[in-house]
Amino acid sequence: MAVHHIPGREIVYKVAYHGPGMCGKTTNLRFIYNTLPGRQVGNFLVLDTAVERTLYYDFLPVVIPVEDGYKVRFHLYTVPGQPYYDASRKLVLKGVDGVVFVADSHPERMNENLDSLTMLKKDLHEVGLDYTTLPLIMQYNKRDLPTPLAMNLLDEKLNETKAPVFGAVARDGMGVFETLAAMAEMITRKA
Numbered sequence: 001m002a003v004h005h006i007p008g009r010e011i012v013y014k015v016a017y018h019g020p021g022m023c024g025k026t027t028n029l030r031f032i033y034n035t036l037p038g039r040q041v042g043n044f045l046v047l048d049t050a051v052e053r054t055l056y057y058d059f060l061p062v063v064i065p066v067e068d069g070y071k072v073r074f075h076l077y078t079v080p081g082q083p084y085y086d087a088s089r090k091l092v093l094k095g096v097d098g099v100v101f102v103a104d105s106h107p108e109r110m111n112e113n114l115d116s117l118t119m120l121k122k123d124l125h126e127v128g129l130d131y132t133t134l135p136l137i138m139q140y141n142k143r144d145l146p147t148p149l150a151m152n153l154l155d156e157k158l159n160e161t162k163a164p165v166f167g168a169v170a171r172d173g174m175g176v177f178e179t180l181a182a183m184a185e186m187i188t189r190k191a
Helices: 025-035 085-091 109-128 152-159 176-190
Strands: 004-005 010-019 043-046 054-065 071-077 100-104 136-141 164-165
Touching: 004 164, 010 025, 010 085, 025 054, 025 100, 025 109, 025 136, 025 176, 054 100, 071 085, 071 176, 085 109, 100 109, 100 152, 109 152, 136 152, 136 176, 152 164
Parallel strands: 010 071, 010 100, 100 136, 136 164
Antiparallel strands: 004 010, 043 054, 054 071
């Protein structure tokens, strides 16, 4: 849930990037960190394993100055995609204001996308949040593959709430800021 810090004239929102392992969650945050000017991003905390899989979570604070001297801060987190990191995912999802679900467009990854979406719904329920009302963006990553899954097929299988959809190539930045901007708008509109 949003945190309002009146003396600091700041509002803080928490956004989690969720999806199967190696789908591009950390790559999204890395691109944001490497692209925004230093005054808009804090330290990027990455806790990877030896094979570059998120072990616990990734964290990136992003600051957006708004009118009247206020700042809106988005705390961006990724969750580990592997099923055995259940406790870590729930800890990150607790109190989240919005979720970006990053799906892998590789034809052989549909079952992993579906399993991850099922985990997301279960984990949100267990931390007291409703998947159907929480701000949600669907990002279909790796659109640069030679034969990616069709966007309409991904949408049919994964997007039962008709959430906004963005195609992405996170490694190159395609769709990264569009996804973040849409999430920011959804969260602040709901607040």
